[in-house]
Amino acid sequence: MSAIADNLQAVQARIRDAAKLAGRAPESVRLLAVSKTWPLSSVLAAADAGQPAFGENYVQEGVDKVAATAGQALEWHFIGPLQSNKTRPVSEHFDWVHSIERLKIAERLSEQRPSHLKPLQVCVQVNVSGEVSKSGCSPEEALELCRAVAALPGLQLRGLMAIPEPTDDLAAQRAPFRQLREIFEMIRAAGLPLDTLSMGMSHDIEAAVAEGATIVRIGTAIFGERNYA
Ligand SMILES: *Cc1c(COP(=O)(O)O)cnc(C)c1O
Secondary structure (H helix, E strand, C coil): CCHHHHHHHHHHHHHHHHHHHCCCCHHHCEEEEECCCCCHHHHHHHHHCCCCEEEECCHHHHHHHHHHCCCCCCEEEECCCCCHHHHHHHHHHCCEEEEECCHHHHHHHHHHCCCCCCCEEEEEEECCCCECCCCCECHHHHHHHHHHHHCCCCEEEEEEECCECCCCCHHHHHHHHHHHHHHHHHHHHCCCCCCEEECCCCCCHHHHHHCCCCEEEECHHHHCCCCCC
């Protein structure tokens, strides 16, 4: 087996163990393989090992990989910051966008979604306490932004996403994930049918699954340390 296939199995085992510990069905957590900075060969190795869904942060790199794997029935998720002048290629090539943080971007994605494709599946990114970057809407804005996004015809609102600051302490890891889940539950209680909590990366899979993640976004634990040089 390739190292990537071994790593995928190890990550699946971490998800399974964390789900069991939380009393959740392991199938309720989907693994998104974050392939940013890695070559097409790494994506193909993971796909050969049975991994169906991939995440990318940079528009051109992502679009190139989507085009190069057309016909393989892979699912592509855009998870990085998105500027308004880059929405068109994302809307034309990706299946999901996790990083909706303002309405303007969502409106452009909706308008630009080709009519022969199913609506773009989207998550609103929320800036929970201890967020690494300043991206994401504030918790107070989340409900209103979700309502507006849910009304756009080219998009299907699926849930929320967050990227908390890395820390080694499990309790500290869980707090922002819990906060995101509470916002998720509040928005569901307000009548929006969200089903996706996109949270958890290589170092905090267990905390995210314990707090209800339905998609974990994993790069390093599958492909290795990234080299941005
Ligand atoms: C890079 C990235 C990941 C993957 O992080 P790892 O620590 O490598 O698992 C997940 N989500 C987002 C938004 C990212 O940018």
